[in-house]
Amino acid sequence: MTNVKEAAEQAYATIVAELAAPYFFEKLAAHGIQPRSESEAAEMWSAASKLHVLYTAEQEKVAAAQASSLNAANKQLDEMLAAAGLGGTSEKAAAYGDVANVAAEQPAIASAVLTLQAAAAAALQSAS
Numbered sequence: 001m002t003n004v005k006e007a008a009e010q011a012y013a014t015i016v017a018e019l020a021a022p023y024f025f026e027k028l029a030a031h032g033i034q035p036r037s038e039s040e041a042a043e044m045w046s047a048a049s050k051l052h053v054l055y056t057a058e059q060e061k062v063a064a065a066q067a068s069s070l071n072a073a074n075k076q077l078d079e080m081l082a083a084a085g086l087g088g089t090s091e092k093a094a095a096y097g098d099v100a101n102v103a104a105e106q107p108a109i110a111s112a113v114l115t116l117q118a119a120a121a122a123a124l125q126s127a128s
Contacts, residue, residue, distance in 0.1 A: 010112075
């Protein structure tokens with residue numbers, strides 16, 4: 001189990017280093033914000049991570065409050081799409097496709113994703 005945990009941690013680190021962090025700092029640079037040192041970059045990343053946790057928690061609260069009405073609306077839309085013969089891909093599926101394209105172009109990211117999936121499967125198996 002320790003090897004799986006270590007592999008998952010390394011995979012997560014790879015995704016952050018190869019995909020998330022460069023994207024984050026590109027976005028900051030587009031707004032004229034650039035870290036002046038590695039230490040400052042680490043502080044920016046840490047602050048962004050904390051803000052993301054807070055934002056996600058707030059979004060989950062809002063989503064939980066709206067879930068029942070959205071669920072009903074989605075069911076109705078699914079029925080309408082099926083009736084029209086348009087069972088196509090959703091926005092979420094399209095986003096997954098975009099991520100898959102990035103992973104296909106960067107083997108380290110693809111490997112990291114597969115490692116995280118294996119770790120999740122191992123965790124589920126040991127939990128049951």
